[in-house]
Amino acid sequence: MTKRNCLVAGVVLALSLVAYEWAPTSPMVVNAAGALLINGAGATFPYPIYAKWFDEYHKSHPDIQINYQSIGSGGGIRQLLAGTVDFGASDGPMTDEQLGQAKVKILHFPTVLGADVPTYNLPGISQELKFTPEALAGIFLGTVKKWNASELVSANPGVKLPDNDIVVVHRSDGSGTTYVWTDYLSKISEAWKTKVGKATAVSWPVGLGGKGNEGVAGLVQQTPYSLGYIELIYAVQNKMAYGQVRNSSGAFVKASVASVTAAAADAAKTMPDDFRVSITNPPGKSAYPISSFTWLLIPSTISDSDKRTAITGVLKWMLTDGQKMTEALSYAPLPPEVVKKETQAIAQIH
C-alpha cells in the first residue's frame, strides 16, 4: 500500500510541477530584497567598467539593482528589439535598418572610449615598432607579406626587420574590437573597403583566427613573426607590447587614455544629435587613430515610471561620478562636450 501511495504521490508531484510551469508568470521586476531590478544586455568590451559602475551604483542606491549580461553587441541589439531587456549595449552604432525594426525610438548614449592596438611577436627585436596606415592595410590584405617590406622598413629606421613572412592573427569571434579595426581599415584603404568592408565579423583575406582577446594574444605570443590586434585595455592589463600607429596628421601615436580621449575631442565638436559617430582616423596631432565610443541603447519611451526614473538616474550618474572611475580600468573618459550634449539628450527619454 505504501508503495502505491508513493507512486501516486510522485505522479501528483510531477503534475503539480507541470501545472506550476504552465501557470502564467509575471516578469520579475522586484527582487527578493525589494530593489527595483533593471535588466540590460550587450557588448562584452565595456563589461568590466559596466560591472563596476552598476555595482557601485547599487551600493549608493540600494533600491536599484542593474543586471547586465555581456552577451555581445549583436545579442544586446536583438534582445532590445525583442523587448526582453530594459536597455542594450553595443560597440558599434545600430544601423538605420535595425533602428527601423524597433517599436519605439532607440537612443544611443556613448559611455566610454576604447581602442585597438597592433601587437606583434618579433624574436630578437626590442624596439617599439611604428606602423603606417598603408602597412597595416597591406598586412591585413595580404599584399605586405614580409617583415622587411618597404612599408615597414621606411617607418622604422634603425630597426633590423627580418626577412620572414608575417603571420597575421585576427579575432575569429564576432566582436566590437573587430568592428573598430575594420572600420579603421575601411577608412584608410579603398581596397579594404571594397574587398572586405567593416563588420563585427568579416571574411579575412589572410591570417589565423583566435577566439577573444586572449585567443589572439595567445596566438601572437606563441607564433614567432606574427602580428594581431587586441583591445588597449587587454594589452595594458596583460603588459603586452604594442606598436605606434601614424595618425591622419602624420604623427606616430601610441594608444593611451590621453591619446584616445584626444581622438574623441574633435568628434565632440561635430557630434550628431543621435551620437552615432565613428571616430577612427580622426584629425588632431595627438589623436590615436583606432579608437571608438561604446554605446548604451535606451528606448525613448519607458512606460514604467519607476524604471524610467531609475534609468535616467543611472545615466546621469554614469556621465558624472561614473566617468571618474574609468581610468583605473584603462578606459578613456568622455570629453566634457560629449557629456554636456548627452545630459541634454536624457530629457528625450519619457
Place this chain on the structure above:
Amino acid sequence: MAETVALLEPQTEEDFRPAFLDRLRNGDEVAHLVTLIFAAAILVIAALLVTELFGSSAEARHKFGWHFFFTSKWDPVAGQFGALPFIYGTVVTSAVALLISVPLGVGAAIFLSELAPPRISDSLTFIIELLAAVPSVIYGVLAMFALVPLLRDPIQPFLNRTLGFLPIFQGPSYGVGFLAAGVILAIMVVPFVISISRESLLAVPNEQREAALAVGATRWESTWQVVVPYARLGIIGSVFLALARALGETMAVTMVIGNTPQIVKSLFATGYTIPAVIANEFTEATEDLHLSALVELGLVLFLLTIIINGFARLMVLATTRRGTTHP
C-alpha cells in the same frame, strides 16, 4: 498528460477493469506510463530541436537553397554564406581524431582487460575515467600552450621531411590547424574508447577464452581472434560515442584550429569547424541573415551526425550478419 490525470481518479470510474486497477495498485501501469512519458520526452526534445533549427534558419535556407552545402564563401559583410569549409573541417578533424584514438584506445583496453593484473587495471581505469571528466577548455589551453609549440617544431617539420611527398603533410607549419585540432580531439575521446571497450571485453564469458586455449590457441590468438570479435559491438559503440564527441566539440577545437574557413588538403593548414564558427559568431551576429545562416549550420551538424551515425549503424549490421562465432 490526459492519461495520467485519468489515472488519478480511478475510484470515480464505475466500469473500470479490475485487472487494470490491480496492475495500477501494484504500480506496474504507473511505472509503465511514467517511463513511457520519459522516453517520449526524448523524442519530443529531438523533434523540437529540429523544428526550431528549421524554422529559425528559414531566411538562409530560402536565400541559398542547396548551394549552402556546396559553396565555400563565408562573408558576413556581403551576406554570402556557404557551409562547405565548415563541413570539411568538422569531418577532417573528427577523422584524424578517430584514426589516432581508436587503435590507441582499443589497444589500451585489450591490455587493461586481458593482460594487466586486476589491481593495475583498476587503478589505471580510474585515472582514465578521470580524464573523461576534464572540461574541454582545459584541453584547449593544454593544446595551445603545450601541443601547438611541439607541432610547429619539431613534429610537423619532421613529418614534412619524412612523409612530405603526401599532400597532407605539406605547407608552412604554424602549429595551429587541422592536425592540432585532430590530435587534441583524439586525446579527449580516447578515455571513452578505452573505458567502454574495456567494459565490453571484460563482459566476454571466460568460457570463450578457455575454449580457445583448449583448442591450442596462444594467449594472443585467443584475445585477438576470439575475445575481441566477441566484444566487437561494444567496441564499435565506444567508437560512435567518441565520434559524437569529436563532431560536436567546440571549445578545444576553436582554440587550436586557426578559425579560417578554407578547404586545404594539408593537415598543417588552418581550418574551421561547424561548432567553432557557431560559438564564435553567434553572440555578435547583428544581421538576421547571418544569424539564420549560423542556425542552418546547426541543422547541417545535426544532419551530418545523423548521416554518419546511420552509416556506422549500417556497417554494424553488415558485420553482425557475418555471425559472431567465426574464429
